[in-house]
């Protein structure tokens with residue numbers, strides 16, 4: 367799969383598989399295993415999704431070498447009170463997932479004492495427990511403020527990006543500071559008729575691709591990493607099949 371280079375030289379697969387709202391104790395395990403089988407090598411979970419343990423189990427059982435899979439998790443806001451609570455939150459994520467390291471770990475929101483939480487993430491990064499660190503849901507002003515005032519500039523900012531919420535300003539500022547933009551809810555969570563939107567359907571017809579594929583391709587061509595979620599195997603495949611065409 368195509369990859370993008372992060373600001374610390376780590377490479378991130380251009381499309382990720384998200385597991386938000388998929389329950390733990392079975393469903394996330396099944397979905398992650400199926401996604402790995404379909405060819406995904408980038409999984410996006412979070413402490414707040416309460417399914418890190420299923421993700422970790424699926425990765426172990428997949429038989430795929432750990433070094434070939436890029437796994438992201440996130441620190442939830444209750445663990446952003448201070449440096450110590452963030453340290454505990456990071457350790458809890460590692461323990462729940464049963465993984466020795468995360469490829470990427472994010473501050474889920476700009477909440478609480480997120481500067482202290484960031485410093486705890488910097489320590490875990492120096493220790494090799496987190497191979498890259500970043501943020502999520504940071505507006506450009508917060509992002510620039512953090513980037514200018516820390517030792518490690520965030521590698522990633524994960525924000526909502528989809529055709530209804532295109533984030534032009536975020537793309538400009540994140541790119542300027544060397545921060546890779548990721549798109550959550552690339553399909554706008556299926557709301558507002560996105561899959562039957564006339565313009566998107568028309569573009570899909572032109573390339574013989576589905577609306578979902580047009581959206582993901584549009585994001586990747588803008589240099590953004592989409593995180594697509596589905597529990598259906600055929601859609602997992604469909605959402606990966608975007609590297610054989612180019613939007614004009």
Ligand code: NAP
Pocket residue numbers: 383384385386387410411474502503524525549550551552553554555556561576578579593594595596597598601604605
């Ligand atoms: P999404 O990916 O925009 O949309 C998921 C919806 O689209 C599901 O209802 C899914 O249904 C459907 N779908 C997927 N592929 C499809 C296709 N090819 N054709 C038709 N329908 C399709 O929404 P999301 O799950 O909210 O966001 C994606 C990921 O971003 C999450 O899983 C999570 O990892 C991340 N995220 C992060 C944050 C944050 O604050 N950082 C917030 C939200 C999400 P089925 O499952 O039934 O196929």
